[in-house]
Amino acid sequence: MQADLIQEARRQAEICHACRYCEGYCSVFPALHRERFLTDGDITQLANLCHNCRGCYYACQYTAPHEFDLNLPKALAEVRRNSWESYAWPAPVARKFHTHGGAIAIASVLGFAAMFLAIRLIGSAGGDGFYAAFSHGAMVAIFLPAFFFPLASLAISLKKYWSSVGGTRIDLKSVARAFGMAAEMRDLSGGHGDGCNFEEEDRFSHARRHAHQAILYGFLLCFASTSAGTLMHYFLDMPAPYPLWSLPKLFGIPGGVLLTGGCAWMMSLKLRSDRTLGDGNAWGGDFGFIALLGFVALSGLALYVLGSTAAMPLLLALHLGSVLSFFLLTPFTKMAHGFYRLTALIRDAQQKQA
Amino acid sequence: MAHDVVVIGGGNAALCAAMTAAEAGASVLILETAPKAYRGGNSRHTRNFRCMHKGPLGPLVDDYSEDEYLADLMKVTAGKTDGDLARLAIRSSEECLPWMQDHGVHFQPSLSGTLSLARTNAFFMGGGKSLVNAYYRTAAKLGIDVLYEAQVTHLELAGDQIAWIDYSHGGEIHRITPKAVVVASGGFQADTEWLTRAWGPAAKNFLIRGTPYNRGVVLADLLDQGVQSVGDADQCHAVAIDGRAPKFDGGIVTRLDCVPFSIVVNKNAERFYDEGEDVWPKRYAIWGRLVAAQPDQVGYVIIDAKSLNLFMPSVFPPLKADTIEDLARQMGLPADRLRSTVDDFNAACGDQTGFHPTELDGVATSGLTPAKTNWARPITEPPFYGYSLRTGVTFTYLGLKVDENAQCSTQDGPIKNLWAAGETMAGSILGQGYLAGFGMTIGTVFGRIAGREAAAHAS
Numbered sequence: 010m011q012a013d014l015i016q017e018a019r020r021q022a023e024i025c026h027a028c029r030y031c032e033g034y035c036s037v038f039p040a041l042h043r044e045r046f047l048t049d050g051d052i053t054q055l056a057n058l059c060h061n062c063r064g065c066y067y068a069c070q071y072t073a074p075h076e077f078d079l080n081l082p083k084a085l086a087e088v089r090r091n092s093w094e095s096y097a098w099p100a101p102v103a104r105k106f107h108t109h110g111g112a113i114a115i116a117s118v119l120g121f122a123a124m125f126l127a128i129r130l131i132g133s134a135g136g137d138g139f140y141a142a143f144s145h146g147a148m149v150a151i152f153l154p155a156f157f158f159p160l161a162s163l164a165i166s167l168k169k170y171w172s173s174v175g176g177t178r179i180d181l182k183s184v185a186r187a188f189g190m191a192a193e194m195r196d197l198s199g200g201h202g203d204g205c206n207f208e209e210e211d212r213f214s215h216a217r218r219h220a221h222q223a224i225l226y227g228f229l230l231c232f233a234s235t236s237a238g239t240l241m242h243y244f245l246d247m248p249a250p251y252p253l254w255s256l257p258k259l260f261g262i263p264g265g266v267l268l269t270g271g272c273a274w275m276m277s278l279k280l281r282s283d284r285t286l287g288d289g290n291a292w293g294g295d296f297g298f299i300a301l302l303g304f305v306a307l308s309g310l311a312l313y314v315l316g317s318t319a320a321m322p323l324l325l326a327l328h329l330g331s332v333l334s335f336f337l338l339t340p341f342t343k344m345a346h347g348f349y350r351l352t353a354l355i356r357d358a359q360q361k362q363a
Numbered sequence: 364m365a366h367d368v369v370v371i372g373g374g375n376a377a378l379c380a381a382m383t384a385a386e387a388g389a390s391v392l393i394l395e396t397a398p399k400a401y402r403g404g405n406s407r408h409t410r411n412f413r414c415m416h417k418g419p420l421g422p423l424v425d426d427y428s429e430d431e432y433l434a435d436l437m438k439v440t441a442g443k444t445d446g447d448l449a450r451l452a453i454r455s456s457e458e459c460l461p462w463m464q465d466h467g468v469h470f471q472p473s474l475s476g477t478l479s480l481a482r483t484n485a486f487f488m489g490g491g492k493s494l495v496n497a498y499y500r501t502a503a504k505l506g507i508d509v510l511y512e513a514q515v516t517h518l519e520l521a522g523d524q525i526a527w528i529d530y531s532h533g534g535e536i537h538r539i540t541p542k543a544v545v546v547a548s549g550g551f552q553a554d555t556e557w558l559t560r561a562w563g564p565a566a567k568n569f570l571i572r573g574t575p576y577n578r579g580v581v582l583a584d585l586l587d588q589g590v591q592s593v594g595d596a597d598q599c600h601a602v603a604i605d606g607r608a609p610k611f612d613g614g615i616v617t618r619l620d621c622v623p624f625s626i627v628v629n630k631n632a633e634r635f636y637d638e639g640e641d642v643w644p645k646r647y648a649i650w651g652r653l654v655a656a657q658p659d660q661v662g663y664v665i666i667d668a669k670s671l672n673l674f675m676p677s678v679f680p681p682l683k684a685d686t687i688e689d690l691a692r693q694m695g696l697p698a699d700r701l702r703s704t705v706d707d708f709n710a711a712c713g714d715q716t717g718f719h720p721t722e723l724d725g726v727a728t729s730g731l732t733p734a735k736t737n738w739a740r741p742i743t744e745p746p747f748y749g750y751s752l753r754t755g756v757t758f759t760y761l762g763l764k765v766d767e768n769a770q771c772s773t774q775d776g777p778i779k780n781l782w783a784a785g786e787t788m789a790g791s792i793l794g795q796g797y798l799a800g801f802g803m804t805i806g807t808v809f810g811r812i813a814g815r816e817a818a819a820h821a822s
Contacts, residue, residue: 023676023678024616024678026676027615027616027618027675027676027677027678028490028614028615028616028678029474029475029476029675030410030474030486030487030489030490030491030493030615031488031489031490032471032474032475033469033471033472033488033489034488034489039475042475042476045672045676064489064493065489067489067492067493067496068488068489068490068492068493068496069489069492070407070408070490070491070492070612070614070615071614071616072400073400074400074401075612076609077616077678199469200469200471200488201469201471201488203469211493211496211500212500
């Protein structure tokens, strides 16, 4: 962890500690006020509780040009990204992608190329639908490790995070509370329910919360679609392609639409937001990540619509390539935030109970 | 375009007046002397609104009756108030709270560490700046025009009305002739020269807790023309704050809550007042004056390790030392005299078994002058901690005298088109002393009255 970032966040948090006006906005402030002296672990925990809603920034009497120069959303965003980089495994990869949208683009292109090559070299093993372009066995051989590697990597990172913030034995009640908070994105509601400040200075709006919900639930539906397909393939002997009235499609189509729309909406909000209130260095990486996630969804939908045309093999390579890059980059991009946030919310719930 | 109503000032009272006038159909212009980043005057530093209520209201619990509210006011002002205006402010406060919510203000439960105010004071979520932001948003929706960095230099009083306003903006002088004018531009505390005239040279060492833009330009201009005043120039809301606070705009985080658990000495290392007279929320306002009366207008608070976690932290960490002598050196105090002051105090402490940090516990010194009448525990446990204390002025009370319609007057009677609201007329109600959250009550109540009257006059 970078000591200067922690120290700057601590300087600001101590001013907040003496003020307390923002107590009602989100989970950060009650947690901040619980501790009289903030350790490095406390600062890291606060950083991962912060959703960058900016309510506290616009309400703050001490923002520049005031000499106290408070910009807590930015200070915490920098600590947050730094914590993800530090706890990532392997760490050097994370340093590349969090701050470089270009690196994400290159990784995506490499993903496409890999899938083109794979389709060309391996090709079909005589299946139907997409398997007519690329064999099921080869897909599994590529995507099974690509799915489990990020999970293993994240597990290592979260374990480091957990011990740095002093987490204790995980109890079901704290987990349930954390999932409840995340499911509603309560920390983006502004505390008063009118939403946060993001795309238009101090105006409260639910735009970012709703865009985020579209992405979250869109992603979960897509994941459910893939999972349903996998189960049907292996346990019910029902290989793809699936008809419209089947679980993979019933989950996948609304999921893809939500995810595509949510990512587009989030990108437009991000373009309108004030970049100086976040981690300026991570802006490109975050934007690149959202674009990649949106492309995963969009190419998936395109594949559904144009799956029986001559464009299918090309679209398949693009879609699978983006999925591959997305999976592999998960521990090293903004995608990691969901896992850290949940972990931070579980820790917060523990501390509230204590 | 010519506006019906011009509001001078850009804080809570000004915005309440402007919104009320605009809702009554008037076209309104706000002239705010601060740049946008510093708009809102002292309101940006406030945190709550003292509100009468029968039964739970918004974030407020239980009841807070008119009589109890008035009694609280009488206690702090020692009766130096205008009873009619005070009752008007108190009575109207109840209907203000929902009005504030309707105009965008969000409230939150009483902050941690301020539970004693949960019944009487409604806290703004995010504090006063978020209230100010919400009001500017609402004002924009109502079509109110706002000019920042617009310094009003003169209001021409011709007979019984204001004939024109001169202000500078963007390097040019402008003259406008609105039908009605509301002055809500605060006190004069940021004008150190004026403060020095009123207080003597001691005032040079005062810190100003709020906006540097309240220099009393409009107030002086009107008083010079014979507009009736109220309050004394040396009366103000002044508290003892951390001596390292910035000259202006330090706000809430510079307060020090540790006095009840400390001994406080002057630069000669002598105690000068009972640190344990009452709980801090009831006593912090008198310490501003106590410190102002000490040489160099500075005090030094000394606590030991056992008291460090009994109060809300200040923004500045305390000085820390393993011995009283070393702490004295760090603070620039005569070490031997501080030693003997601490020794005398320690020797006068008695039974401490009843010590209770949040209640008057009667744990007192005996045979010591001045006595410490509560929370008197010897300063013995290293490390020892020290803070310096200075006088922090919130706002001055010399202001414009108004009637129940917030209307200003000369000796010859009311000025037909001039109203005042907020700190610039608060001296009408606060002759001395202060009641937490009452400034925002006065601003909101009289801002709305002024806006209503100004709009009625303009139509």
